[in-house]
Amino acid sequence: MFVKQLYTNCLSEAAYFIESKGVAVVIDPLRDIEVYLDLAKERNATIKYIFETHFHADFVSGHLELAKATGAKIVFGPDAVTNFEAYIAKNNETFAIGDLTLKVLHTPGHTLESSCYLLLDEQQQPYAVFTGDTLFVGDVGRPDLFSGNLSKEDLAGMLFDSLNNVIKALPDNVIVYPAHGPGSACGKNLGPNTYSSIGDEKATNYALLATDKQKFIEEVTSGLSTPPSYFPINAKINKEGYDALQAVMDKAMQPLTPAAFKAKAAAGALILDTRNASEFGNGFVPGAISIGLEGRFAEWAGSLLPFDQDIILVADAGREEETIVRMARVGFENVVGYLDGGWAAWEASGLQKDLIITVEPDELAMDLPHDENLVIVDVRKPAEFASGHIKNAINLSLGDMTDPGKLGDFEDNHNLYVHCQGGYRSIIACSILKREGIHNLRNVDGGFAKMKDEKGLDVVQEKAVLN
Template structure:
């Protein structure tokens, strides 16, 4: 028996390769499936099954392309309705895989069709459970991403039953392999590890502590973060289906000259996405372009901020075009119409107009703050981060909210805007969005909140009402 977790950090997503005696199964694959095929080939194994724990909301699954290439059936749990062929498994149904088997445990609660897959070893003993978004390390799946017309409280009640009747009754030594790790928006307080055991989770996971249903519902439904805008879109795509990734690549990997891009900007208003590191973007960029660097949680921020129906043109370092495109496709973007040939340097060499973002040190903010009545500190971290500590009098405008037109109405011509996040990645994105909206009196604070807190004596405060 061989198990490999295939973890993608920028999405906090875990897919799994399970193999026994030359037969393999893939659980919750990402859209770009070459890694799974190459792994099976390197081990002289045949992919026999593709298991999906539920309709994922935070990424596009690779089940359709993988099924087309391998001929393996796509397995979902009870109650699943799709527009493409699947094997709809029954609760308790077992699938043989070499000398082991995989048993379906229907565990509704995160979504209605959510199911876990219990791996039984060669002696038919429970060995590991692939829990999808039902159970994480330190948390459980949020119950407000309903795949039906149920409230989060109703789904939480289902999740309580699923956990207590299907999960905690397993032996303590059973390994827990979830679909996500820390940083995922599919839960609210995922732990730092990407796997655990049933016994450890019973001891440490707040949602598995002995409590009645009402207490559980309150615990898992309070304090849930906002649902990213792309989650419902991705869930619908995963349910209804999508075209082959190779077609997205064919359309998106088309080089565009500087002259041709200038014509497009003048006539079609495409969305220019610059995937260079944020520090490079700040030193010079094409006016109106949006910074979302590959060096951060690129796909998540793209899904949260970019319009899905707009034509996208990529601005990348040479050799990073395919990676930039594939990572967008992972969260459902398909309307990508090429990339700037030669990247930003080609634009610069052509003498085309450029813009930049003024960078200031934290101590410069400390000097300016007492003397400039028009200075406005804008903190683009999440509300929970802001509540834990922020510059006294700062405005909290989380980056995920910056596409709301009402957000732009908060700024006036006389404001001198000083932007920051925790370290700098998000604030550069925010600066690019503001500049795209015609707001240019912006300074980005180098090092963000970390530098403000550690290098200055600027008065700070906590948001007590948000911490209670």
């Protein structure tokens, strides 16, 4: 028996490769499928099935690409309806994988079609359960994502039944392999690990400890942040289908001279710069939006960028293809070229450039008492802001900055000092503000993590929100 978790930090996503006696299956694959093909070759195995736990909202699955490449059958659990050929399994239906067996457990709640897959070992004993977004380490899948006319309360009720009637009935030693780990927006507060056991979750996970259905519904549905704007787009793509990744790559991998790059931008293409945040601040193409590959790139790209507008890239030389693949994972098929030679080529061309001034927290502390026009802009999430922020700062969450109407009522004489927790999100925010014509701003280096210890910067909490 061979079981491998393939974890992608950028999306907090886990896919799985299972093999026995030369027969392999993949659960919840990403759109770029080479890693699964390489594993099959390494194991001298044939991929027979591709199992999907549900219609994913946070990434574009690789089920169609992998099926085309291998001839494997795509399998969904009960109640799934697709626009492509797939096998819709029955609850408790089993599939042979060499000496192993995979059993379908229909567990609606996160979505109607959500299903878990129980792996039985060579002795037909329960070994592991692949829970998708039904059960995470320390959390469960949110019940407010795109399931027809059902309310989140309706789905939460179904989730309670699925957890109590199906998941909790499994032996304590069964390994729990979820579809996501810490940082995922598919739950409220996932634990730090990417796998667990039924026994550990029954002992520590609030959702499995709950015994009152109504209280469970209230707890699971309260405190949910607004889901990222790209979630419904990805869910629709996964249900209806998508273009081949190679076609997306062929369209996007078009090198552009600085002059051609400038012309495309002038014609309406959006400029995305994926270099490190600090490098972007030191110089960038005017109007570019920064989303560095070093952070939660795909998630922020999906949340902040348009899917219906041409995009052109500025990337570190040699990382253009990586950028395009990571964008395709969340459904982008509208990249139409990249700056040949990267930022160095733009600098050498002598064309106009822009920059973002970065200051240390002590400089902000010195300026604060003497500048009546100084505005501290905290772009963290509301919950982060509530737990501790600089006195008199305003909260303009980065996730809300796709709407120009939410960018704040800033005056021309305002001096904006923008920060997040560590510096990644604030550079993105500064680039968006500059693109909207707000240039009198500074990025605070190190964000709140450094600012909270600076003398002269008072930290307060929003106790009414926290309570």
